[in-house]
Amino acid sequence: MTPAARLSAAIDLLAAVEASPRRPADAIANDFFRARRYIGGSDRRNVSERAWGAIRQRLRLAWHFAELGVENPPARLLLAGHLLLAEGWSVDGVDQNFSGERFAASPLTEAERDLLGKLAGRPLVLPRMPEGPRLNLPDWALPGLRSRFGESLAAEAAAMEAAAPLDLRANLLKVDREGALAALAAEGIPATPTPLSPWGLRIADRRPVSATKPFLEGLIEVQDEGSQLIALVTDARPGMRVADFCAGAAGKTLALAATMGNRGHIVACDTSASRLEGAGRRLRRADVHNSERHLLTSGDKWRKRNSQKFDRVLVDAPCTGTGTWRRNPDARIRTNARDLAELVLKQAMILEDASELVRPGGRLVYATCSLLPEEDEMQMAAFLERHEDFEALPLPGLWAELRPGLAAPGDGPWMALSPARHGTDGFFAAVLQRRPT
Numbered sequence: 001m002t003p004a005a006r007l008s009a010a011i012d013l014l015a016a017v018e019a020s021p022r023r024p025a026d027a028i029a030n031d032f033f034r035a036r037r038y039i040g041g042s043d044r045r046n047v048s049e050r051a052w053g054a055i056r057q058r059l060r061l062a063w064h065f066a067e068l069g070v071e072n073p074p075a076r077l078l079l080a081g082h083l084l085l086a087e088g089w090s091v092d093g094v095d096q097n098f099s100g101e102r103f104a105a106s107p108l109t110e111a112e113r114d115l116l117g118k119l120a121g122r123p124l125v126l127p128r129m130p131e132g133p134r135l136n137l138p139d140w141a142l143p144g145l146r147s148r149f150g151e152s153l154a155a156e157a158a159a160m161e162a163a164a165p166l167d168l169r170a171n172l173l174k175v176d177r178e179g180a181l182a183a184l185a186a187e188g189i190p191a192t193p194t195p196l197s198p199w200g201l202r203i204a205d206r207r208p209v210s211a212t213k214p215f216l217e218g219l220i221e222v223q224d225e226g227s228q229l230i231a232l233v234t235d236a237r238p239g240m241r242v243a244d245f246c247a248g249a250a251g252k253t254l255a256l257a258a259t260m261g262n263r264g265h266i267v268a269c270d271t272s273a274s275r276l277e278g279a280g281r282r283l284r285r286a287d288v289h290n291s292e293r294h295l296l297t298s299g300d301k302w303r304k305r306n307s308q309k310f311d312r313v314l315v316d317a318p319c320t321g322t323g324t325w326r327r328n329p330d331a332r333i334r335t336n337a338r339d340l341a342e343l344v345l346k347q348a349m350i351l352e353d354a355s356e357l358v359r360p361g362g363r364l365v366y367a368t369c370s371l372l373p374e375e376d377e378m379q380m381a382a383f384l385e386r387h388e389d390f391e392a393l394p395l396p397g398l399w400a401e402l403r404p405g406l407a408a409p410g411d412g413p414w415m416a417l418s419p420a421r422h423g424t425d426g427f428f429a430a431v432l433q434r435r436p437t
Ligand SMILES: C[S@@+](CC[C@H](N)C(=O)[O-])C[C@H]1O[C@@H](n2cnc3c(N)ncnc32)[C@H](O)[C@@H]1O
Pocket: 227, 245, 246, 247, 248, 249, 250, 251, 252, 253, 269, 270, 271, 272, 275, 296, 316, 317, 318, 319, 350
């Protein structure tokens, strides 16, 4: 493809993302390239990098255009704005590529050229910007993030903009961490042990591993270190009965089955049949033999039958995903204040359902990949207020047993991981115990 044709394809991809603001951008990109198989590997990379660049900077680009009187700029202007402000292009450079020739974007109108002329030479981030676009944080999340991070908000916002490393978990059912490191090295992939998770491996350059031997043989799983730590603090042990109540595609179930050494019983529950189906494939590849999957439906009697039967119940709740913005920058603009309010209610309802399963003396672990207090510590405070039969098990005590000698990653009683402080995605986890009767 010519450079102009690549730019034109990037505009089309960006337009597709803009047209479906509720759909994850990576799913849209997959469909986009599936429908255009003629776009080869390196063109594809170039096209998606350009479109993702504009998606990452969408809040700031929108601010610049709004200042010049343009609300809701079309994809071609957003992309041109990104070339000027983030990549340092000149207006002439943009003009030459918007040539209108075969496969190129249509020529800039006079009004577009004028507008871009006013943008050219501006820095992407200006001191006069309001805090939201300056830090690349959406208005709906700002109050929560401010109250969580206070003085460190800018540092956290910067860490949320940096590329995330690729973290893997050694599958202890098949190999130890050193064995997994050696298996990766044999494929020419250098990795380092993660500092907090005892099973984690980090690949700095994010090269894909899904076609490698260690992955296909189930020696490793892709999982952020923070997500591994949620499994760690759940402390599922051999012989226990464990429910992973929002199991999705089984990311945590796999890690829990490993700490259980395949002994005892783990039930992966979810309301999504397709996610549970994906979970089945992963559980088989990892050689997990102590699990069953359960599709939660309305009017389901399973919960009643299993009331107070589980030693550990993990609620890895659906949430805004604010902690994963390093990986999913489009979620900043896909989610809004109403989603947050709805999710907070949903989380409370899930907690009610899941907590029924915990036996006296057993533990309920509540986790999110959110950095917002509404979904995290405030959700826990409200649950404890409603449930005198549960009490908090503060992280420092649990952590000292699980990772002696390492400082507990959190403030107060809960685990609270953040990109700037811990180099992980943002995660929250609270461990509660049902009081013994
Ligand atoms: C954060 S994701 C789980 C990720 C998964 N634990 C992992 O580690 O890969 C939240 C999951 O909650 C599920 N979910 C949504 N509503 C639910 C409900 N009422 N009860 C149980 N699960 C629910 C969603 O289908 C989704 O798979």
